[in-house]
Amino acid sequence: xxxxxxxxxxxxxxxxxxxxxxxxxxxxxxxxxxxxxxxxxxxxxxxxxxxxxxxxxxxxxxxxxxxxxxxxxxxxxxxxxxxxxxxxxxxxxxxxxxxxxxxxxxxxxxxxxxxxxxxxxxxxxxxxxxxxxxxxxxxxxxxxxxxxxxxxxxxxxxxxxxxxxxxxxxxxxxxxxxxxxxxxxxxxxxxxxxxxxxxxxxxxxxxxxxxxxxxxxxxxxxxxxxxxxxxxx
Amino acid sequence: xxxxxxxxxxxxxxxxxxxxxxxxxxxxxxxxxxxxxxxxxxxxxxxxxxxxxxxxxxxxxxxxxxxxxxxxxxxxxxxxxxxxxxxxxxxxxxxxxxxxxxxxxxxxxxxxxxxxxxxxxxxxxxxxxxxxxxxxxxxxxxxxxxxxxxxxxxxxxxxxxxxxxxxxxxxxxxxxxxxxxxxxxxxxxxxxxxxxxxxxxxxxxxxxxxxxxxxxxxxxxxxxxxxxxxxxxxxxxxxxxxxxxxxxxxxxxxxxxxxxxxxxxxxxxxxxxxxxxxxxxxxxxxxxxxxxxx
Numbered sequence: 001x002x003x004x005x006x007x008x009x010x011x012x013x014x015x016x017x018x019x020x021x022x023x024x025x026x027x028x029x030x031x032x033x034x035x036x037x038x039x040x041x042x043x044x045x046x047x048x049x050x051x052x053x054x055x056x057x058x059x060x061x062x063x064x065x066x067x068x069x070x071x072x073x074x075x076x077x078x079x080x081x082x083x084x085x086x087x088x089x090x091x092x093x094x095x096x097x098x099x100x101x102x103x104x105x106x107x108x109x110x111x112x113x114x115x116x117x118x119x120x121x122x123x124x125x126x127x128x129x130x131x132x133x134x135x136x137x138x139x140x141x142x143x144x145x146x147x148x149x150x151x152x153x154x155x156x157x158x159x160x161x162x163x164x165x166x167x168x169x170x171x172x173x174x175x176x177x178x179x180x181x182x183x184x185x186x187x188x189x190x191x192x193x194x195x196x197x198x199x200x201x202x203x204x205x206x207x208x209x210x211x212x213x214x215x216x217x218x219x220x221x222x223x224x225x226x227x228x229x230x231x232x233x
Numbered sequence: 234x235x236x237x238x239x240x241x242x243x244x245x246x247x248x249x250x251x252x253x254x255x256x257x258x259x260x261x262x263x264x265x266x267x268x269x270x271x272x273x274x275x276x277x278x279x280x281x282x283x284x285x286x287x288x289x290x291x292x293x294x295x296x297x298x299x300x301x302x303x304x305x306x307x308x309x310x311x312x313x314x315x316x317x318x319x320x321x322x323x324x325x326x327x328x329x330x331x332x333x334x335x336x337x338x339x340x341x342x343x344x345x346x347x348x349x350x351x352x353x354x355x356x357x358x359x360x361x362x363x364x365x366x367x368x369x370x371x372x373x374x375x376x377x378x379x380x381x382x383x384x385x386x387x388x389x390x391x392x393x394x395x396x397x398x399x400x401x402x403x404x405x406x407x408x409x410x411x412x413x414x415x416x417x418x419x420x421x422x423x424x425x426x427x428x429x430x431x432x433x434x435x436x437x438x439x440x441x442x443x444x445x446x447x448x449x450x451x452x453x454x455x456x457x458x459x460x461x462x463x464x465x466x467x468x469x470x471x472x473x474x475x476x477x478x479x480x481x482x483x484x485x486x487x488x489x490x491x492x493x494x495x496x497x498x499x500x501x502x503x504x505x506x507x508x509x510x511x512x513x514x515x516x517x518x519x520x521x522x523x524x525x526x527x
Contacts, residue, residue, distance in 0.1 A: 051395070072398030081396055089389040091453060091510065092382075100386050103379070104398030130511060150397070 001060070002027045002154055002185050003048070008057030010043050010209075017043040018209045021057070025154065025187060030180050032188040032196040032217065035206035041189040042084060044206070045156045048187075049081050050074050062153065075104040078153030082160060086143040090132035094123055094142060097131050101146030108149060116145040137168040144175070155179070156187040161195065173199050197221040239358045245466045246358070246365035247423055252446040252458035253372045254415035259444075259452040260376065261384040261408040262391075263316075264324045268443040269435035270331030271416025272423065275304045276430045277344050279421025280352035287343060293354035293425055300421035301414050308413020312406045331440055335432045349431030356425035364422065368415060369459060375411075376455045384408055388452070449499055451506020460507050468492060 003025040010018040018040045025031045033041050046052045048059060050071045059066050066074055089097055098116060102108035117124035120141045126134065134142060140160060147155055157176070161169045173195050180186055180199075190196035197203055197217040205213040205226065213226060220226060234242075251268055258265045279300035281288035291299070311330060318326045344350045375381050383404045386394040391401045424430045442465065450461020469492050476485030484491065499507065 049396070051392075071395055072400060075396075075398040083393070083396060087390065087393045087396070089386055089393060091389050092385060093510075096382060096385075099382060100394075100397045100399075103383065103386075128514065130514075146397075 001025070002029070002062060003187070004058075004060040005048070006058040006060075008044075008047060008059065009055040010040070010047050010052055011055045016209050018047065018054075021206075021209070021211055023204055023211070025185055028180070028183060028185055029202065030176070030186040030188060030200045032190055032200035032203045033206060034190060034193050034196060034203055034220075038208070039206040040209040041206055042158055043209075045081055045158050045187070045189060048074075048156060049079055072104055075150055078151070080147040080150045080152035080155045082140075082143045082147045082155065082157040084158035084162065086136075086139045088131045088134070088139050088142055090130065092131055093128050094131050094134070095127045097142055097146055098123075098149055101149035104150050108151075112149060112151075116148060120145055136163050137165070137171075140164060140168075140172065141175075148179075152184065154185045154187060156189070158189050159191055160188075161190065161192045169195060194221070234358075241466070241470060243358050243361050243426055245463065246361040247419060247426065248443075248446065248462040248466050249365050249459060250368050250415055250422065251419040251443050252450065252462040253368055253455075254412045254419060255443050255447045256412075256450075256452065256455070256458040257372065257375075257384075257415065258405075258408045258412040259447050260381075260388060260455075261405055262388040263405065263409060264320065264444065265327045265409070265412060266324045266437075266440045266444055267315075267327030267331045268416060269437065269440040270327070270334040271304055271308065271413050272420035272435040272439070273331075273334050273338055273432060274307060275300045275417030275420025276424040276435070277338055277341075277350060277420070278303050278417070280350050280424040280430055281344055283352060283354045283425070284350075285353060287345075287350075293356060293360075296354065297356070297418065297421040297425065301418035304417020304420070305410050305414035308416070309406065309410040311413075312409040316402070316405050316409060328437065328440065331435075331437065335436070338432050347432070349429055350424075352424040352428045352430060354425050355428055356422055361422060361426060364418070368418070369455075372458075373455045380404070380407070385453075445496065449496065449503075449506055451503075451508040453505065453510045454508050454513055456508040456513065457506050464507070468495065 001024050005021060005023040008018055008021045021044065033044060035041055043052060047054050050069060061077065061079060089100065092100070098113055102113070117127065122138050123142055123145060131139070131142060160172055164172060169192065176186060176188070177199050188196055188200060197220055200217040202215065203217045203220045204211050205220070213220070251272065254271060255265050255268050279296050282291045282296035282299055283293055284290065315323065315326045315330065338344060339347050383394065383399045386397070386399055387401050387404050395401050446461035446465050447458050449464070450459065451457030469488050472488035472491055473485055476482070476488060
C-alpha cells in the first residue's frame with residue numbers, strides 16, 4: 001500500500017470534520033473521494049499533508065508512519081497537494097510559481113522545469129508574466145505543474161475541475177490519466193462525480209466526515225441508489 | 234565635494250540602510266513600525282561600546298558591527314511575541330516596541346538619559362557610502378535566492394507557501410531579525426556620523442517616515458526602498474533649492490506641504506509603490522529576468 005489511513009479523527013473544536021475514517025491507496029492507483037460540501041473531503045487532504053493535526057488515527061505513507069512529520073518533510077517524501085481554488089501566488093511570475101513547487105527539493109534541475117513547460121506550452125509562452133494574467137484553465141495547469149515539480153509519488157487534487165469549462169474539464173482529466181500512466185498515484189477529491197468515477201479505479205463516498213460507501217469506481221457509477229442519494233443524478 | 238553635498242549624501246546613505254531594514258520584513262508581509270526602536274538600540278549600543286569615558290572604548294570597526302549584531306539578537310528574541318500579531322496589529326506591536334525602547338533609554342543614566350549621548354568615533358561619508366552599497370547589493374542578492382523567493386511567497390499567501398514546504402514561521406523570524414540587523418547598523422552608523430545621539434532623533438515620526446519610504450517605494454522588488462529613500466531624501470531638498478532659485482518663499486518654506494501632497498498623489502496613483510514588478514518587466518524585458526530566475 002502506498003497510503004494507509006486508519007481510523008482517522010479530525011476535529012475543529014467541537015466540530016467533527018472526520019470520524020473513524022479509513023482509506024487505502026495502492027501504488028499507481030487513482031482513488032476518488034466524493035461527497036457533498038462539508039463532508040470532510042478537504043479536511044482529509046489537509047490531514048494527509050499534515051496541515052491539520054488529527055485528534056486520533058494513523059496515517060502511513062509508503063510504509064512510514066508520517067504522523068509526526070512536518071508538512072515540508074511529507075512534501076519531500078512524495079506527497080503533493082493541488083489545493084482547492086488553485087491558490088496561485090499572483091504577485092509572482094509563472095516561472096517563480098513553478099520554482100516554488102520545486103522549493104522542497106534541492107535536486108531539481110532546469111531540465112525538470114523544462115519538462116513542465118513542454119507539457120504545458122501555454123505556461124511556457126507566459127513564463128515571465130505575472131501569474132495573475134493566466135486564465136482559470138492555465139492556472140489549474142500551473143497548479144498541477146507546480147505540484148509535479150516536487151516530484152510527488154502521490155498527488156492529491158482538491159476539486160481540480162472547479163470553475164473550468166466542460167472542454168477544459170475533459171482536457172484536465174485526460175491529463176490526470178496520462179500522469180497516472182506515467183506512474184503517478186492520484187487521490188482525487190471531486191464534485192464532478194461522473195468524470196471522477198470514470199478515471200478512478202476505486203471511490204469513497206463521504207458524508208459528514210464518515211465513509212458511507214466504498215468500492216470499485218464502476219460499481220459506484222452503476223449504483224442507482226447512490227447516484228440519486230449522493231451524487232445528484 | 235562641498236560640505237552640503239557630502240552631508241546630504243551621508244543622510245541618503247543612512248536613509249537607504251534604514252529603508253532596507255524595514256523592507257526585508259515588509260517583503261515577507263510584515264508592517265514594521267519599529268524602525269525607531271532598532272535605531273535607538275543600535276545607536277546607543279554603538280556609541281556606548283565606542284565611548285572611552287562611559288563605555289568600553291572599542292574601536293569603531295568593532296563597535297558598529299557589534300551594535301548591529303546585538304540589535305539583531307534582540308530583534309530575534311522579540312520576533313517571537315511580535316510575530317504572533319498580523320497586519321495592523323503588528324504595526325501597533327512594533328510601535329509599542331519602539332516606544333518601550335525609547336522609554337527605557339530615556340531613563341538610562343549610563344547613556345545620558347534625556348540629555349543625549351556623545352559618540353567619540355567619527356564615521357564620514359567614506360565609511361557610510363561603501364557600507365550602504367554593500368547593504369543594497371546584499372539585499373538584491375538575498376531577494377534573488379531561494380530565501381528571497383520564500384519571503385515573497387509568504388508575503389503573497391502563507392498557507393500556499395507552507396504547502397511547498399516553506400517554513401513560514403522561520404522565514405518571518407529571519408526577515409524580522411535581518412531587519413533588526415540593518416536597523417542596528419543604521420543606528421550605530423548614525424551615531425558615529427553625527428557624534429551625538431538622543432532618543433528624540435528616532436521618535437514615532439521617524440518610524441512612520443521609514444515605513445513610508447518602503448511602502449511608497451514598493452515592497453515587491455528590492456528597487457523599491459532604494460527609490461523610496463531617494464525620493465524622501467532628495468525631493469524636499471530639491472524643493473528647497475528650487476524655491477530659493479525662483480525666489481519663491483512659498484515653495485521654499487512650504488516644501489513639506491508640497492511634499493505631503495506628492496505623497497498623497499502617489500498613494501492614489503501607485504498604491505503598490507513606485508516600483509512594481511510589472512513595471513520592472515516592462516523596463517527590462519524578458520531576457521534580463523530569465524537570467525535571474527534560473
